[in-house]
Amino acid sequence: MFIKEIINAITAPYFLITAAAILLLVSLKYPDRFYTSKSGGIVFACMFAFLGISMLDPNFRLIVTKPDNVPIVGMLFLVPFFTWFALREAVRNDQRIAEGKPLVEQEETADKVLTWPDLVYTELICMVVLTVVLIGWSMALQAPLEEPANPSSSPNPSKAPWYFLGLQEMLVYFDPWLAGVVFPGLIIVGLMAIPYIDTNPKGNGYFTLRERRWEITTFLFGFLILWILLVILGTFLRGPNWNFFGPYEFWDIHKLEALVNVNLSEYIWVKGLPWLGYNGGLPQNAFLREIFGFIVVLGYFLLIPPFLAKKWFKGFYPTLGPVRFHVMTFLLLAMAALPIKMVLRWLFNLKYIIGIPEYFFNI
Amino acid sequence: MANFTDRLKEIFKALSPAKVGEYIQESQIYRSVFRVGVPDSDRKRMLVMLGSVFLHLHPVKVRKSGIRMRYTWCMGGITFFLFLSLTFTGLLLMFYYRPTLEYAYVDIRDLREQVPLGIMREIHRWGAHAMVIAVWLHMYRVFMTGSYKPPREFNWNVGVILLVLTLLLSFTGYLLPWDQLAIWAITVGSNMARATPFAGHEGPGSALMKLGDIAFVNNQSDARFALLGGRFVGEAALLRFYVLHCVGLPLVAGFLMAIHFWRIRRDGGISGPL
Numbered sequence A: 001m002f003i004k005e006i007i008n009a010i011t012a013p014y015f016l017i018t019a020a021a022i023l024l025l026v027s028l029k030y031p032d033r034f035y036t037s038k039s040g041g042i043v044f045a046c047m048f049a050f051l052g053i054s055m056l057d058p059n060f061r062l063i064v065t066k067p068d069n070v071p072i073v074g075m076l077f078l079v080p081f082f083t084w085f086a087l088r089e090a091v092r093n094d095q096r097i098a099e100g101k102p103l104v105e106q107e108e109t110a111d112k113v114l115t116w117p118d119l120v121y122t123e124l125i126c127m128v129v130l131t132v133v134l135i136g137w138s139m140a141l142q143a144p145l146e147e148p149a150n151p152s153s154s155p156n157p158s159k160a161p162w163y164f165l166g167l168q169e170m171l172v173y174f175d176p177w178l179a180g181v182v183f184p185g186l187i188i189v190g191l192m193a194i195p196y197i198d199t200n201p202k203g204n205g206y207f208t209l210r211e212r213r214w215e216i217t218t219f220l221f222g223f224l225i226l227w228i229l230l231v232i233l234g235t236f237l238r239g240p241n242w243n244f245f246g247p248y249e250f251w252d253i254h255k256l257e258a259l260v261n262v263n264l265s266e267y268i269w270v271k272g273l274p275w276l277g278y279n280g281g282l283p284q285n286a287f288l289r290e291i292f293g294f295i296v297v298l299g300y301f302l303l304i305p306p307f308l309a310k311k312w313f314k315g316f317y318p319t320l321g322p323v324r325f326h327v328m329t330f331l332l333l334a335m336a337a338l339p340i341k342m343v344l345r346w347l348f349n350l351k352y353i354i355g356i357p358e359y360f361f362n363i
Numbered sequence B: 001m002a003n004f005t006d007r008l009k010e011i012f013k014a015l016s017p018a019k020v021g022e023y024i025q026e027s028q029i030y031r032s033v034f035r036v037g038v039p040d041s042d043r044k045r046m047l048v049m050l051g052s053v054f055l056h057l058h059p060v061k062v063r064k065s066g067i068r069m070r071y072t073w074c075m076g077g078i079t080f081f082l083f084l085s086l087t088f089t090g091l092l093l094m095f096y097y098r099p100t101l102e103y104a105y106v107d108i109r110d111l112r113e114q115v116p117l118g119i120m121r122e123i124h125r126w127g128a129h130a131m132v133i134a135v136w137l138h139m140y141r142v143f144m145t146g147s148y149k150p151p152r153e154f155n156w157n158v159g160v161i162l163l164v165l166t167l168l169l170s171f172t173g174y175l176l177p178w179d180q181l182a183i184w185a186i187t188v189g190s191n192m193a194r195a196t197p198f199a200g201h202e203g204p205g206s207a208l209m210k211l212g213d214i215a216f217v218n219n220q221s222d223a224r225f226a227l228l229g230g231r232f233v234g235e236a237a238l239l240r241f242y243v244l245h246c247v248g249l250p251l252v253a254g255f256l257m258a259i260h261f262w263r264i265r266r267d268g269g270i271s272g273p274l
């Protein structure tokens, strides 16, 4: 069917990720148009309709109703819901600030209430509802148990547990030492660094967007696009051999994707320099061969921060001081490396910026 | 005869629910357990919060804005409740499960086929998925309300460690059913450790870790080997993951949760505009 073909095509990673990123940034630019009760209602109605109608498709149903994928379908609704909810609250508060009225939260901060009954009863109701949901869910859906473990026959695709699929998806763009070790490490370090880097005293204890636009945009980009979206992509849209499959596509083991990725060194030594009359091909020495890659990577991490300090982040530098500033820019650059590498891959089939497989040192 | 019906009526009157309730509440047993009695006055409502070990996690009074569902989404509480449910169902599962190559899979299969009313495994598995989602959403809320800002920086950090522990708990548990899904997911996940810089035998820099001819980092001595207790996901890995899953990680997580909750109060309760 025609519509299915279109949806299969536009869920391709390059399109999906780009579109989601643009949508997020635009919606944060014009929050009072995007995060209203009405727009929320429309979006969620569309999402439910999409899910309901798509369930008629056998390939879609197969992947969505896999027992372990059911919670991720739930997450597919919960994360956008809470995004919308938090930003709608933020929009309301921002309007109140503009009008000089007290914040939603402020109206009740002075009120102290007794924990029993106000809080204890809310908690009790939460627990009862959650217990009912868990028991109902458990009776409706049996936990999966596949064939006994067999170390000599690996299933295709072999997927990590679902919450690590964002990392597995990164493996498309980076080698394991980065995608599986360095980036997870930096995510943890980066999260821990947030309270020490963010010196903006505003927006502590209430929802707001206008007072924290820059922090919220960065965090949402990382959390929603580079984490949640990649988990969803890895779960629903990656099939055998980690090939991309649209939501209505059959997971064909024999689907072939042409892999013609090229290293930066080849681009330069083999395709670029001949224009200048050099025809020696790739140099023998690995470090000489990769010299341009080293320049790019070192330049990225060493030259951009001072440039930012002088130009775009001129306002930040004095308030943050050198240590905070450089930690922050390093973390931001590391985070931006993923979308940058993605775009380079999509546009130029770039494989490695630095490629020294002899030492497993590929970037 | 009339005498007898009168007696019956008297007994019934004495057994009316209100009377029975009163009787129970005045009994020495009840009073020894619940010191304060039914919290029907503000004084008693405060005393009850101080007197109970379960409730004293909370302060006696809270700011109204801080306990709104609209503000906290109740996500921290939901995460904690899921953790408790998982501890309970996990304990029941331990009655049936033996972490050896011979028994692991059949124990899980028997649990499904032989144990009456067996939804403990389901609650445990779905609860675990839900806990991962809940902890993400909790972090999301804390970020969106800016609650990591001073004085709560440290508690945010405790939270990040709890987040990592939650993922590790889930990861170690994933292996235990010992089916195809389990070992291959863990194989894919733990293969990453092979590429650890310097410490994995396929990681950059590992070739430098040698003295003369002796390489320190090879496939029998690298980070992956330490994680799995072998060169592949086998019996040693199963035992390691089992011990971590059932004892090590929950203990650490429980300990950190205590700190987390304590700090919420020390940092001035749930955040709010001041």
Ligand code: HEM
Pocket: B072, B073, B074, B075, B076, B077, B078, B079, B080, B083, B135, B138, B139, B142, B145, B147, B148, B152, B155, B156, B157, B158, B159, B160, B161, B162, B163, B166, B257, B260, B264, B269, B270, B271, B272
């Ligand atoms: C096992 C995991 C966790 C449990 C059981 C837990 C539990 C809780 C609970 C019950 C609260 C009270 C308020 C609320 O419900 O929102 C809370 C607050 C808080 N949590 Fe967590 N949490 C966990 C993980 C995290 C993570 C991953 C973070 C952040 C990275 C975090 C940071 C905080 C902070 C900063 C507060 C104070 C919020 C405020 O004052 O508004 N926690 N936590």
